[in-house]
Amino acid sequence: MVEKLEDTAGEAVLPLVEEALRVGKRRVETGRVRVSVSTEVQEQVVRETLRSERAELERVPVGRELAEGEPAPTMRQEPDGTVVVPVLEEVLVIERRLVLKEEIRMRLVAVDEAVEQPVAVRRQRASVERLPPSPAGNGPERDR
Template sequence: MTNEQDRYRPTGASGRSANIGSGRVIEEQIIPLVEESLAIERRTVETGTVRVRTVLQTREEVARADIYRQAVSIEHVPINREISEVPEPWEDGEVLVIPVVEEVLVVEKRLMLREEIRVTRARQVDKVEQPVALRSMEAVVERQSRAGAKV
């Protein structure tokens, strides 16, 4: 390249010359282009506030339950029979029989069954209803926006 050709070449550009025949020289120039880059920044912007409050609600319900209890009746049955040994208590169906013995002084000593105590158990079911206060809590959220801010 000649100095005359360097004069037309931009700074930082590179060029080539080509001879196309008839004595004409075509100059090819490469021109650097500008490149843009992107930078992203974040910032926090308050758009509004919220207020959360709780509300306590009470409702009445009836609690239902079965309550079991036993009623006991006691019956004394006189026997007055002589026995040779002390009998153990036993159950006759739903009845618990407890023998009561006594030693009686005679010319000789003998065991006399004086009575039996009979204990009968009867199971009863009573239905009970009792009002009960049950509470539940709800959260209420109220959004408050700043003037001019989009919510």
């Protein structure tokens, strides 16, 4: 494209042109894919040795009283691998002894004391009177 330059008083005017770029994208299907998965099962025999451990406990009664000042036994391992765990028990020991704590001394002392106190005393007396027989004379004789 050619444009004519205008000449005005020794000046030239040049038109400037700029291109703008516009970028875009679109999806275009170029093909398709189908994926199928199938599983085959095949049994195999697997051999392996597994190790496990179990604890065997044996309780051995000892019943021994520790001597005065003897330290308490601690856990130990014997040469065959056996671990020995001592089980301790604290036992309350009660002693019963007769102790003469005191004596009480008692003696009898005779004391004479004159006492005056008014007391009501009752006494019964019987008087007997004989009466002559009744004039009718029919009944038995009575004592009054």
